[in-house]
Amino acid sequence: MEPLTLVLAWPLLFLVFGVVLIALGEIGFMSFMVWPIIIVLLFIVFGRARKSSGAPNDIDKLEDTRRWLVVLSIAAFLPLLMRYLLLFSQKSLTVIIAGLLAGFGLTIWAMFIKNNQVVTRANLIGGGITIVYIYFQLWNLGQGARIIAAAVGLIVAVTISIIKLRDRLT
Amino acid sequence: MKNQGTKVAFGIIIFLFSVALAYFTAWYFEGQSGGTVGRHAFRGPFMGYPYGQNTPGIEAFWITLLIFGGAYILIGILVARIFPVSLGFLFSADVVLLHALNDQYHGLNNGIKSLLIFVLLIALYTFAYLKLKNKESVPRPVIPGQS
Numbered sequence: 001m002e003p004l005t006l007v008l009a010w011p012l013l014f015l016v017f018g019v020v021l022i023a024l025g026e027i028g029f030m031s032f033m034v035w036p037i038i039i040v041l042l043f044i045v046f047g048r049a050r051k052s053s054g055a056p057n058d059i060d061k062l063e064d065t066r067r068w069l070v071v072l073s074i075a076a077f078l079p080l081l082m083r084y085l086l087l088f089s090q091k092s093l094t095v096i097i098a099g100l101l102a103g104f105g106l107t108i109w110a111m112f113i114k115n116n117q118v119v120t121r122a123n124l125i126g127g128g129i130t131i132v133y134i135y136f137q138l139w140n141l142g143q144g145a146r147i148i149a150a151a152v153g154l155i156v157a158v159t160i161s162i163i164k165l166r167d168r169l170t
Numbered sequence: 171m172k173n174q175g176t177k178v179a180f181g182i183i184i185f186l187f188s189v190a191l192a193y194f195t196a197w198y199f200e201g202q203s204g205g206t207v208g209r210h211a212f213r214g215p216f217m218g219y220p221y222g223q224n225t226p227g228i229e230a231f232w233i234t235l236l237i238f239g240g241a242y243i244l245i246g247i248l249v250a251r252i253f254p255v256s257l258g259f260l261f262s263a264d265v266v267l268l269h270a271l272n273d274q275y276h277g278l279n280n281g282i283k284s285l286l287i288f289v290l291l292i293a294l295y296t297f298a299y300l301k302l303k304n305k306e307s308v309p310r311p312v313i314p315g316q317s
Contacts, residue, residue, distance in 0.1 A: 011263070019287075022268065023287070081284060081288060081291065084281075085284050115304045116298065116299065
């Protein structure tokens with residue numbers, strides 16, 4: 001099973017990242033984001049390789065590349081999934097609220113994950129972009145929706161702050 | 171090092187030949203179905219073909235490519251222990267499938283796109299949880315008598 005996993009990992013990652021680039025390329029102005037994402041990924045991988053102590057070997061570089069491919073893929077897919085769900089449901093309020101809760105849920109999940117930096121980073125970046133995207137959609141729904149969105153954000157932020165910073169407050 | 175180089179070279183050769191075989195066969199069947207051979211390989215607005223436009227033989231072209239993509243994935247899995255062969259076939263399956271997806275993606279229903287991305291997200295999260303946990307730092311050995 002292990003040789004199969006080793007063999008499938010990289011082609012699958014390339015396939016998934018290719019789907020990310022295709023999906024991003026479809027979105028009007030976002031198609032310009034495709035090349036910066038690739039450049040950022042290269043900087044991250046080779047920049048980290050230079051900064052790491054000792055001589056970074058090829059295995060470490062490959063491992064870093066693999067991790068960041070997964071992080072960027074998840075981070076890109078989350079807002080894309082939300083976009084397609086909104087389009088499919090014709091921007092129904094239910095889906096917008098569910099998307100908002102999902103976005104906040106992902107960022108909260110990221111704060112409580114232990115031992116998995118890949119999922120933490122992916123959820124923080126992806127969840128953050130998803131929240132921003134949903135807020136842009138809510139903006140068009142009128143004053144009431146904006147007030148609700150701001151209130152939800154405030155409640156979540158305060159709750160997380162209390163949980164995470166409780167030790168430092170007392 | 172020489173052995174590694176040989177493996178990489180063979181992998182690249184297998185990749186190139188398998189991609190060539192897939193596209194040559196697809197163009198053949200496109201021509202047999204009444205299409206113009208070779209013109210539709212890289213359709214898109216920049217080549218003068220608006221997305222979604224159906225040209226003669228194009229269905230045969232894409233179906234052939236998809237069949238080859240699936241076959242290459244199967245072969246890649248079956249020969250997983252021979253890395254150069256397996257990776258050569260799997261990467262050529264990537265090329266073929268991504269090309270097909272790039273052409274057809276814009277015509278897909280938003281529900282299907284959502285489903286596709288949802289499935290890929292589940293796969294990525296599963297992979298990240300099972301294979302990409304934080305590396306545990308190896309504790310430095312403590313030598314008695316040294317501070």
